[in-house]
Amino acid sequence: MQTIYTLFLLTSLLSILLYKKPLLAQKLGFGLACVISLYAAIFFFSNLKETLIWELPGNFISAPVFRLDSLGMLFSFLVSLIAFAVSLYSFEYVKFYEKKANLAVFASLFNAFILSMLLVIASDNVFSFMLLWELMTLISALLILINDGKGAAKNVMIYLGIAQIGAFCLMVALLIMASFAGGFEFSAFDELNIGFGMSMTLFSLLLIGFGSKAGMFPFHVWLPLAYCQSPSNASALMSGVMIKVALFAFIKFSLFLPQFVQFGYILLFFGALSCVFGIIYALISNDYKASIAYSSCENVGIIFLGLGGAFYGLGTNSPMIALLGFIAALFHILNHAIFKSLLFMLSGNVYTATKTRDMDALGGLHKKMPITSIIFFIAALSICALPPLNGFASEWVIYKTMVTGGIEEGVVSRFFFALAIIALSITGAMAIMAFSKIYGAIFLGIARDTKSIEEAKEVSFMMLLPLGLLASFCVGIGIFMNDVVGILSKIVLTLIPQTNVSTYGFISMPIILMVMFLCAILPFVFLYLLKANNKEVRITDPWACGFLYNKSMQIGSNAFTGDIRKALSFILKYESEIKLDGYFSKAVYTHKTHDFFWDKLYEPVIHSIMLIADKIGIFQNGRTNLYAGYILIYLCLILIFGYYYI
Amino acid sequence: MDFFYLLLQLVSAILVAPLFDGISRKLRAKFQSRIGPSVFQTYYDIYKLLKRGRTKSHSTSYIYQISPYLMFITAAAMFCALPITYSTHSVILSQFSDIFVLLYLGALFRFIFIVAGIDTANPFAGVSASREGTIGFYTEEVAVICLIVVMMGTGSSNLPFITSLVQEGTYGYAIPSFSIASTAFLWVMYVETGRKPYDLAEAEQELQEGVLGEFCGKDFAIIDVAILLKQFAVLGFFLVIFMPWRFEHPLLSLIVFLAEVGFLYVMGVFIDNFGPRFTINKGMKRTMLFALSVSCASLVLYIMGI
Numbered sequence: 045m046q047t048i049y050t051l052f053l054l055t056s057l058l059s060i061l062l063y064k065k066p067l068l069a070q071k072l073g074f075g076l077a078c079v080i081s082l083y084a085a086i087f088f089f090s091n092l093k094e095t096l097i098w099e100l101p102g103n104f105i106s107a108p109v110f111r112l113d114s115l116g117m118l119f120s121f122l123v124s125l126i127a128f129a130v131s132l133y134s135f136e137y138v139k140f141y142e143k144k145a146n147l148a149v150f151a152s153l154f155n156a157f158i159l160s161m162l163l164v165i166a167s168d169n170v171f172s173f174m175l176l177w178e179l180m181t182l183i184s185a186l187l188i189l190i191n192d193g194k195g196a197a198k199n200v201m202i203y204l205g206i207a208q209i210g211a212f213c214l215m216v217a218l219l220i221m222a223s224f225a226g227g228f229e230f231s232a233f234d235e236l237n238i239g240f241g242m243s244m245t246l247f248s249l250l251l252i253g254f255g256s257k258a259g260m261f262p263f264h265v266w267l268p269l270a271y272c273q274s275p276s277n278a279s280a281l282m283s284g285v286m287i288k289v290a291l292f293a294f295i296k297f298s299l300f301l302p303q304f305v306q307f308g309y310i311l312l313f314f315g316a317l318s319c320v321f322g323i324i325y326a327l328i329s330n331d332y333k334a335s336i337a338y339s340s341c342e343n344v345g346i347i348f349l350g351l352g353g354a355f356y357g358l359g360t361n362s363p364m365i366a367l368l369g370f371i372a373a374l375f376h377i378l379n380h381a382i383f384k385s386l387l388f389m390l391s392g393n394v395y396t397a398t399k400t401r402d403m404d405a406l407g408g409l410h411k412k413m414p415i416t417s418i419i420f421f422i423a424a425l426s427i428c429a430l431p432p433l434n435g436f437a438s439e440w441v442i443y444k445t446m447v448t449g450g451i452e453e454g455v456v457s458r459f460f461f462a463l464a465i466i467a468l469s470i471t472g473a474m475a476i477m478a479f480s481k482i483y484g485a486i487f488l489g490i491a492r493d494t495k496s497i498e499e500a501k502e503v504s505f506m507m508l509l510p511l512g513l514l515a516s517f518c519v520g521i522g523i524f525m526n527d528v529v530g531i532l533s534k535i536v537l538t539l540i541p542q543t544n545v546s547t548y549g550f551i552s553m554p555i556i557l558m559v560m561f562l563c564a565i566l567p568f569v570f571l572y573l574l575k576a577n578n579k580e581v582r583i584t585d586p587w588a589c590g591f592l593y594n595k596s597m598q599i600g601s602n603a604f605t606g607d608i609r610k611a612l613s614f615i616l617k618y619e620s621e622i623k624l625d626g627y628f629s630k631a632v633y634t635h636k637t638h639d640f641f642w643d644k645l646y647e648p649v650i651h652s653i654m655l656i657a658d659k660i661g662i663f664q665n666g667r668t669n670l671y672a673g674y675i676l677i678y679l680c681l682i683l684i685f686g687y688y689y690i
Numbered sequence: 691m692d693f694f695y696l697l698l699q700l701v702s703a704i705l706v707a708p709l710f711d712g713i714s715r716k717l718r719a720k721f722q723s724r725i726g727p728s729v730f731q732t733y734y735d736i737y738k739l740l741k742r743g744r745t746k747s748h749s750t751s752y753i754y755q756i757s758p759y760l761m762f763i764t765a766a767a768m769f770c771a772l773p774i775t776y777s778t779h780s781v782i783l784s785q786f787s788d789i790f791v792l793l794y795l796g797a798l799f800r801f802i803f804i805v806a807g808i809d810t811a812n813p814f815a816g817v818s819a820s821r822e823g824t825i826g827f828y829t830e831e832v833a834v835i836c837l838i839v840v841m842m843g844t845g846s847s848n849l850p851f852i853t854s855l856v857q858e859g860t861y862g863y864a865i866p867s868f869s870i871a872s873t874a875f876l877w878v879m880y881v882e883t884g885r886k887p888y889d890l891a892e893a894e895q896e897l898q899e900g901v902l903g904e905f906c907g908k909d910f911a912i913i914d915v916a917i918l919l920k921q922f923a924v925l926g927f928f929l930v931i932f933m934p935w936r937f938e939h940p941l942l943s944l945i946v947f948l949a950e951v952g953f954l955y956v957m958g959v960f961i962d963n964f965g966p967r968f969t970i971n972k973g974m975k976r977t978m979l980f981a982l983s984v985s986c987a988s989l990v991l992y993i994m995g996i
Contacts, residue, residue, distance in 0.1 A: 407811075410751040417751075430798040431791060443790050443847065450842040458993040462838050469834035470827070472794070476801050477823035484808030484819075490749045549848060552785035556767070559786055562697065563766035566704070567759055567912050576740040576908040586747040586812040587903060599808065599816025607824040610971055 045112060045166070046098045048084045049159060055080065056155035059148050066147040070138055073151025077131040081158065084124035092117050092535065109229070110166040114538040119165050119292040122378060126284045126385050127158045129510035133389050134277040136507045140396045141275055145190045157183045157281060161289050170218045170228040177214070180289070181207045184282055188274040199269040206266045210256030217249035221300065233300040243301045250297050251310065257290035260348065261318035262641050264341040268329070271337035272401065276392025283340045284385030288377050291347060298355070299539060308356025311348050312460045316467035318345025323471045324612060327478040328605050328637050331401045332394070335482055336387050339427065342471055343380045346442060347373050349464045353445035356457065363540060368445040370536040371529055375438040378528070379426070379521065383435065386423045386514040390416060393507065394486055397500035403485040403601040405493035412500040415508055417487040419515045424479040426518040429472060432557050434518050437525035440551060442468065481604050490595045523553050602635055615640055692783050695775035695940045700766055702944060707918040708732035710952040714959045721963045736911045744907035749811035757806035758909040762916040764799040768792055768923040772930050773850040774947045775940035787849040789837055792927060796882070799920060800826050807901035818900030821970055828974045829878050835985040836875035839867045839992045840931055853934040866996050870988035872932040877981045879928045883921040885962045925954045
């Protein structure tokens with residue numbers, strides 16, 4: 045594994061050294077990243093059951109050790125797999141940013157980002173973990189800034205601000221844990237001897253720390269800002285794998301704590317909130333990239349539901365639920381990494397072709413970009429958890445966990461599991477609406493703004509290849525879900541030994557597919573037997589009730605969600621304005637949806653911080669004699685303090 | 691053998707469904723003091739559609755072409771997921787017949803329905819597609835709350851298993867939460883069949899069915915059959931959980947099931963014909979809130995362990 049890390053580091057350095065020749069650096073940087081990550085994916089997958097340890101040679105503070113166990117291997121595999129697809133895609137894609145940024149820097153940051161994620165997963169003590177964690181955040185912030193523009197600095201500051209809140213909580217939690225364990229090595233963390241109150245506090249700190257990075261509600265506000273700002277390949281990596289790294293660390297650290305059943309309830313509750321609010325915002329957004337970004341919040345919520353089941357199982361000592369819960373969570377992590385990075389890359393294709401992110405301006409793109417459209421269709425089906433694709437497979441396992449958890453006696457557990465299932469079902473219904481809207485508005489119908497798709501054409505084969513690969517994973521993992529569950533259960537068994545596994549009562553996706561094939565034959569038989577009319581289809585305008593058809597008669601993405609928005613008006617603040625000047629001139633509609641929690645939670649805090657900063661700013665006025673005065677006052681205070689207390 | 695009976699279950703439903711539709715149309719006409727069409731009218735309709743030529747909008751893409759078949763496949767698969775001619779003894783098919791498979795096949799149907807509507811670029815189709823999604827948003831959670839009670843009560847989401855438990859009497863109407871859930875679930879399944887006050891098949895421009903405004907000829911015939919099958923499947927969903935009358939011989943249970951489902955379908959006319967029509971949000975709020983509260987009541991009973 046050290047070879048892989050070293051190679052990524054060297055590629056990153058090489059790319060930055062070639063900054064005078066950005067095109068060469070781009071070819072080398074992304075090409076090498078692609079090869080190395082393919083090698084890494086194969087390496088990590090083949091060593092899935094091993095534990096590898098690597099000590100950094102030389103004299104560093106606290107002698108960093110890197111250690112990968114089964115779970116770490118799985119996540120490293122996931123990172124390298126997605127990195128492989130994304131770097132193959134970036135090879136051509138980044139040319140779009142040629143004029144905006146130095147591609148050598150882009151390639152270098154890209155490699156460094158992959159490296160930092162891999163190292164965070166492998167790091168084995170508090171020091172190196174925190175250092176690499178912050179490094180990962182910083183590099184991702186720089187990647188966002190590649191796409192410089194209006195508001196970029198603000199978006200990045202919001203991202204960094206929330207990341208820092210998280211990192212602070214993490215630091216506190218890890219230091220407390222280290223002081224209890226008596227060492228900074230994670231291997232010393234096993235079986236901490238702490239009481240209920242302390243472990244509850246630590247768990248909450250960890251949840252805030254990692255949840256903020258994972259985009260859990262109510263820390264989801266940075267998702268649309270950061271992902272819309274960054275280039276699509278960077279958002280694919282961030283949403284596909286960076287938030288998975290946070291989830292990995294969350295699983296790893298919370299397993300060190302003594303387990304209580306309340307952990308499960310907390311996770312179920314926040315998971316349910318995350319998925320419902322995430323999908324509501326995804327549904328009403330008119331910007332397809334923001335929609336996809338919000339749906340990350342939803343999926344993190346679904347993963348937390350699985351984890352909630354798992355921690356409930358650990359807390360009540362029922363290994364079957366714990367096992368199912370962990371399998372469900374890991375399975376959904378795997379699936380979400382695949383289809384979310386796929387969707388972000390596809391949105392990159394759409395954006396480079398049309399230069400707009402407004403769904404109300406798009407439409408009819410299928411005719412220009414047929415393959416992108418079909419892959420998008422598959423990705424949309426799998427993110428909506430429709431059978432027989434992978435999203436359905438993992439959500440089914442989550443449902444199974446919830447049902448198994450809710451059987452047991454006890455009002456509280458039944459309540460929380462029922463809540464989780466209800467949240468998941470509402471999410472499912474709204475996800476259908478959200479993604480059918482996105483797919484329909486972008487690819488189907490007629491372009492609402494013809495200028496936007498005039499120059500659109502299908503992207504090159506090199507860019508479609510990784511997309512096709514990931515789409516085939518979506519189908520393949522769905523069909524072979526029981527095999528994937530088998531592999532995952534072996535990994536989970538290393539986390540919670542003393543359990544035996546049985547897949548009894550699981551559905552079988554091949555049979556579902558077989559029945560669907562059987563059903564597919566029937567209509568053709570009927571059509572043949574009844575001698576249906578097979579004449580050529582005449583092509584006309586869409587029917588408009590006798591009026592002359594106009595393309596703006598189509599439903600817009602805003603009108604599509606009108607009824608839902610009305611029904612949900614108690615949590616959605618929505619403003620629409622109609623500007624009319626004169627009877628015959630065009631009316632201008634403007635509409636804006638507010639993020640309720642941004643307004644109520646973040647805005648006041650930011651406002652008060654700004655206010656305080658403004659007041660403090662008086663002290664910093666550039667007059668040297670005043671600064672000398674500050675030093676004088678400070679010295680006097682120190683002297684008084686020293687006189688009385690020391 | 692399992693698959694043979696499965697095919698039989700499907701084909702017989704396809705053959706019988708239009709008859710019940712015809713009966714309900716006749717009955718509705720009688721209520722409205724009309725003579726009404728013959729009971730075989732739906733067969734004639736479908737046959738005639740098959741013979742018609744087709745036109746399509748210039749905006750359409752591959753979705754328009756494949757969506758009738760996809761809708762048929764999902765509706766048929768939904769119907770196959772009902773354990774009528776097979777039971778827990780069938781090792782293969784009981785891995786398929788699952789509550790969530792059925793629910794998510796229904797969701798797939800809805801997804802294709804919406805996408806097909808947007809694809810035609812027809813103004814009415816777009817509005818109807820939006821309504822279809824909204825109705826899904828309202829009904830899904832009520833259905834799932836009822837099903838949570840059943841699934842957690844029986845400890846499984848496997849349909850044949852639940853059916854056999856309810857039929858044996860080890861789990862069933864003696865449990866209050868189950869019987870309350872049944873009423874709410876029947877209501878939701880009625881909504882899912884897409885009838886008034888939620889939909890009206892004959893008024894295509896305004897309601898859910900507007901999605902199909904641009905479909906014609908054999909495509910439309912296939913969609914018609916698919917929608918009939920879906921209606922049968924959702925009513926059957928209620929029957930296999932809450933009223934499982936199963937017999938040893940698969941054919942006998944199939945005949946009884948079809949009669950039951952047909953009866954429910956025709957009875958729907960009583961709500962359909964006398965119910966008022968609402969705008970979508972008002973109607974949904976008025977009628978679904980009641981179902982929602984009933985289902986929540988049953989869930990609360992379950993949580994308290996009654």
